[in-house]
Amino acid sequence: MDKRERYRLIVSRLIEEYASYKPSHGQIETEAIVDRVKDHYEVMHVGWDGSRRIHGSVVHIDIIDDKVWIQYDGTSRPVADELVAEGIPREDIVLGFHPAEVRQYTDFAVN
Secondary structure, eight states, X not given: OOHHXXXXXXXXXXXXXXXXXXXXXXXXXXXXXXXXXXXXEXXXXXXXXXXXXXXXXXXXXXXXXXXXXXXXEOSSSOHHHHHHHTTOOGGGEXXXXXOHHHHTXXXXXXX
């Protein structure tokens, strides 16, 4: 299995796991969006919390040029740490939610 396919499996499994957690309040559904063709992976919350509409990304990951780009992480369990624990090296993980000039100060890839 090549690196990209291995990363797809790891990221898909992680997205499905995060999507299995239901918010503790409100009528909110958690959706896993997995597009292995365009390498786009996301967990969304959709529903209502009382009279307040909920619609937004909880986790957004893309695979770009054989690197895993975390575009958004709204979890209490950092996605990057989970990816490292699953065997993806830090140099193949980009914290895309940080500006490019800040990434050099993280323990992860710049781009």
